Amino acid sequence: MNAVVLHESPLGRQESVAPSKLQVRVQAVSYLADDINQFEFVSVDSDTLPAFTPGSHIDVHLPEGSIRQYSLCNACTERHRYVIAVLRDPLGRGGSMAMHDVLRAGQIVTVSAPRNHFALSSAATKHLFIAGGIGITPIMSMIAEVQRRGESFHLHYCARTPQRTAFTRELCGLVASGLASIHYDNGDPSKGLDLKATLRRQSEGTHLYYCGPAGLMDAIEAASTHWPRDAIHCERFSASGTPVRTAGDDPEQPFEVELARSKMRFIVHPGETIVDALKLQGVEVDTSCCEGYCGTCMTRYLSGDPLHRDSVLDEDDREEFIMICCSRAKSGALVLDL
């Protein structure tokens, strides 16, 4: 990862360290665009699901054992369902293929309660959204909410071709009224949205939100360096560039971990992660990306001096939480709330 994820209220202090899991039924699978299907989940035993805020995502526990994160794209006022859209990516890690090829209407799957690392800002007087491809999913939920609140916004939606673009039917009213622009590049980014021109000026109170493929994310990051940091919000769902490392964290040092509940103590050696060391002790924890950007392994720590290497937590969150798939301790013992 080579970019810090910026966000206003990433965790929501009400959320538990390990997101609670729930059983949901696949109510419907529908075609949105070429290689993009929409999945609708409902509770198996209740009329309502845990509430979520725009920009939230859920972990989906896939039948073959992997865990993947998908943004909720429906309006947060809908309490009876979670809706996600998934691009089938044959070059990915297999999660999207399993979603498309294995998951069928009627199946029961485990998902996490929603978490939000990409929240709308309450300080914004205008919201500027830039979505690339399947990165439109969290922004659909955000747009539903800012429309409901009557807040000012504009969406730039960058895509390759109309055939591979989700939600164009839902967005056509916004395009007609000048609130959204769709930019097709046919695979040539130089023909798409002019990011430098779009982001040249930041009018006071405007907040920027962006989500999409790594190349677009990097380009937006480069074109918005003059914007105030607290007016920029983005979310990555894939690693890019080099891993997050901070000065002074090489060479890796061994450190001790203590589990507060069991009082178990063990050493994490150089080249090993806390998750690896936990597994050797017979302690299984949920992980997904193992690179510090999905938040699945987020764990509260009670004492110690963490060396954070994730790209999700902000400075406040880092006072309380650590991503144990990638982060370490600078020295001494790290006491985890496990």
Ligand code: FES
């Ligand atoms: S498993 Fe994704 S942040 Fe740790």
